[in-house]
Amino acid sequence: MANSEEIIPSYWYNIIPDLPKPLPPPRDPPDAEFSRIDLLRKIMPSEVLRQQFTVERFVSIPREVREAYINIGRPTPLVRAKRLEEFLNTPAKIYFKYEGATPTGSHKINTALPQAYFSMKEGVDHLVTETGAGQWGTAVALSARMYGLNSTIFMVKVSYEQKPQRRTIMQLYGAQVFASPTSHTEYGKKVLNENPNHPGSLGIAMSEAIEYALSNGYKYLVGSVLDVVVLHQSVIGLEAMKQLQELDEEPDVLVGCVGGGSNFGGFAFPFIGSKKGSKYIAVGSYEIPKFSKGAYNYDFPDSAGLLPLVKMITLGRDYVPPPIYSGGLRYHGAAPSLSMLIKEGIVDWREYNEKEIFEAAQIFLQTQGIVPAPESSHAIRAVIEEAREAKIKNEKKVIVFNLSGHGLLDLPNYESMMKRIG
Numbered sequence: 001m002a003n004s005e006e007i008i009p010s011y012w013y014n015i016i017p018d019l020p021k022p023l024p025p026p027r028d029p030p031d032a033e034f035s036r037i038d039l040l041r042k043i044m045p046s047e048v049l050r051q052q053f054t055v056e057r058f059v060s061i062p063r064e065v066r067e068a069y070i071n072i073g074r075p076t077p078l079v080r081a082k083r084l085e086e087f088l089n090t091p092a093k094i095y096f097k098y099e100g101a102t103p104t105g106s107h108k109i110n111t112a113l114p115q116a117y118f119s120m121k122e123g124v125d126h127l128v129t130e131t132g133a134g135q136w137g138t139a140v141a142l143s144a145r146m147y148g149l150n151s152t153i154f155m156v157k158v159s160y161e162q163k164p165q166r167r168t169i170m171q172l173y174g175a176q177v178f179a180s181p182t183s184h185t186e187y188g189k190k191v192l193n194e195n196p197n198h199p200g201s202l203g204i205a206m207s208e209a210i211e212y213a214l215s216n217g218y219k220y221l222v223g224s225v226l227d228v229v230v231l232h233q234s235v236i237g238l239e240a241m242k243q244l245q246e247l248d249e250e251p252d253v254l255v256g257c258v259g260g261g262s263n264f265g266g267f268a269f270p271f272i273g274s275k276k277g278s279k280y281i282a283v284g285s286y287e288i289p290k291f292s293k294g295a296y297n298y299d300f301p302d303s304a305g306l307l308p309l310v311k312m313i314t315l316g317r318d319y320v321p322p323p324i325y326s327g328g329l330r331y332h333g334a335a336p337s338l339s340m341l342i343k344e345g346i347v348d349w350r351e352y353n354e355k356e357i358f359e360a361a362q363i364f365l366q367t368q369g370i371v372p373a374p375e376s377s378h379a380i381r382a383v384i385e386e387a388r389e390a391k392i393k394n395e396k397k398v399i400v401f402n403l404s405g406h407g408l409l410d411l412p413n414y415e416s417m418m419k420r421i422g
Contacts, residue, residue, distance in 0.1 A: 007075040007242045008066060011058040013234040015269040015337055016227060018057065020344050023227075023336055026308035027298065036308040043213045043220040047118040052228040057273075059231060061114070068113045068146065069235065076101045076236070078243035078400075083367040085387070092390035093249070094383060096403040097240045097267060098370070104169075106373065106405030107263045108139035108223060111232035115221045116143035126150045128213040129221045130180065130205030132259065133159050133328040133375070134166030135405055136223035141175035152218070154180040154208045156330065157200035158323040165409045180205040185212055187304045199323045202259075202331045207304030224260025225301050225312075225335050233266020236402060241270055244400070253279045253386050255401035257378040258291075258349075259328045261335030267402035269337070272346065277400075279348065281386075282338060283378040285329040286353035287322055290315050296343050299333060313339040324354070326374040326413075328405075352381045358417045360384055361407070373405035374413055 016023055028036050040049055051059055061069075081094040099107035119127060127144045128151070131137025137153035144151035153175050160167055160179035170177050178184060180200045181191040185208045191198050198204075213220040222229055244251060254277045256264030264282050271277045284291050290313055299314040301307045314333040321330035334342070341347040352360075357374060360381035365371050372380060379401045390397050407414065 004075055005070055007239050008069055009061065009235060009238040010066065011060050012231045013238055013270045013273060014054060014057055014059060014231050015265070015273050017055050018273045019337060019340055020346065021340070023340060024311040026310050029305070029309055036306065039214070039306060040308065043210060044222070045115065045118040045122055045124065045219055048115050048228055051231060052226055062117065065114045065117050068117065072102050072109055072113070074235065075239045075243070078240055081368055084364060087363065087367045088384065088387045088391065090387040090391045091394060091396045092387045093398045094387060095244070095249070095398070095400045097236055097400070099236065099263070099402065099404050100370070100373070100406030104135065104138045104142055105409065106135035106139070107233060107236060107266065107402070108136045109143065110235050110266065111223070111229045111262065112136070112139035112143040112221065114232050116140070116147050116149060119219050120147040120149060124149065124219045126152070126216070126218040127221050128152045128209045128218045129223060130154045130202060130209040131223070132156050132202045132205070132330055134163050134170070134409070135328060137170050137175070137177070138166060138173070140221055141170040141173035144175070145173050151175040152212065153177045154182065154205040154212070156180055156202060156205050157198070162412060163409060180208050182208060184208070187211055201303065201321055203303035203317055206302035207306055210302060210306045211304070224262040224331070225333060227335070227337060229262045230265035230269065230335055230337060233262045234270050236263070236266045237268060237270035240267065240400065241274065241276065249398050251277045251400045252397040253277065253281065253399045255281045255283065255379045255382045255386070255399065257329065257375045257404060258282045258284045258334060258338070259331050259375060260333065261338040263402055263404040265335055265338050272341070280346065281348045281350060281382050282342065283350045283352065283382045285324065285326055285378065286351045287324045288329055288331070289351055290332065290334060291342070291349040291351055296339060301333060310336045311339070312336045313342060328373070328375040329378070350382050352378050354417060355421050357381050358421050361414070370403070371407040372403055373407040374410055376404045379403070
């Protein structure tokens with residue numbers, strides 16, 4: 001068995017050169033009053049922006065970032081879910097990559113650390129970002145503190161209210177946390193003037209964070225959707241590939257949930273690029289039906305239209321997601337690379353509703369003992385269906401999924417589900 005630190009890769013994997021066709025580039029809107037691409041140069045750390053547009057297949061991980069990965073517990077475990085297999089009475093083997101083992105409880109730290117590191121190297125002293133369910137904001141708050149930086153987090157209001165513990169953790173790490181929409185930005189004021197009780201959305205929080213960073217000369221860190229985030233998250237899939245090799249296992253089915261697409265892409269893209277596996281399943285929320293009802297168009301990642309247009313599967317930047325049980329999936333679009341792979345038929349998709357994922361979460365926690373994040377429970381639902389199909393067909397397939405975070409801070413959401421569903 002290899003030394004655990006040897007499992008952590010020395011490079012990130014970039015799927016862009018391995019896509020079936022060139023990825024449509026980000027662009028400014030027609031007749032734009034200012035260049036959104038130039039705006040990126042003002043608000044993003046320069047090395048992060050360089051990596052966003054690179055076509056290199058492999059990008060070296062700085063030694064200091066790799067050491068930080070080790071410090072926060074990488075490599076994360078790859079666990080065989082034997083009790084789940086026994087419960088389902090399936091001939092399939094089920095493995096999960098457990099990203100909830102990190103200090104912040106999710107995969108988000110994998111890109112927060114390098115973005116904070118590159119910011120520190122450029123002399124930045126204050127980071128700004130948005131967060132939905134709170135995992136990304138928590139990761140930024142800790143990463144900023146690890147490099148001696150300050151941070152401000154715009155948290156979607158419905159999650160701010162539903163998840164006070166996540167807010168508290170960010171504040172304990174030293175972050176300033178605002179419930180978005182706020183009165184601290186012009187865009188937030190505009191939204192509140194139109195609807196004082198607006199529940200907020202990730203797109204609105206993104207717009208506020210970008211405006212706030214620009215107004216104060218701070219740097220903005222991006223948590224999902226953009227290619228650089230998927231690049232950093234590839235540490236998940238690269239580790240999982242090595243761990244499976246050590247177990248002499250070849251994966252057949254790879255599964256992950258999708259908010260913006262970074263945890264699915266980070267997990268599955270290294271396998272897709274290496275042509276390992278025969279089925280890749282991206283799982284979204286039935287209540288945020290971007291896969292079933294979204295269009296593959298150029299659209300803004302944020303609600304105010306401050307970022308460049310990217311071609312992606314989207315419900316539209318003005319879409320207001322309902323205040324559902326799963327804050328991390330309340331986003332109108334999907335990463336451009338993932339969107340293309342879905343449109344090309346390389347990646348399959350599923351959408352599940354609250355009742356379906358609640359049942360899956362109960363099965364998983366009662367068999368494996370881990371409370372999964374509601375977001376990750378979408379992936380678990382797909383895994384259960386695949387395992388049951390393997391039983392019907394008597395197929396000895398290997399199913400691997402990304403358990404992108406634990407749900408210990410989502411217990412109020414589960415309590416609400418228990419009352420509604422029983």
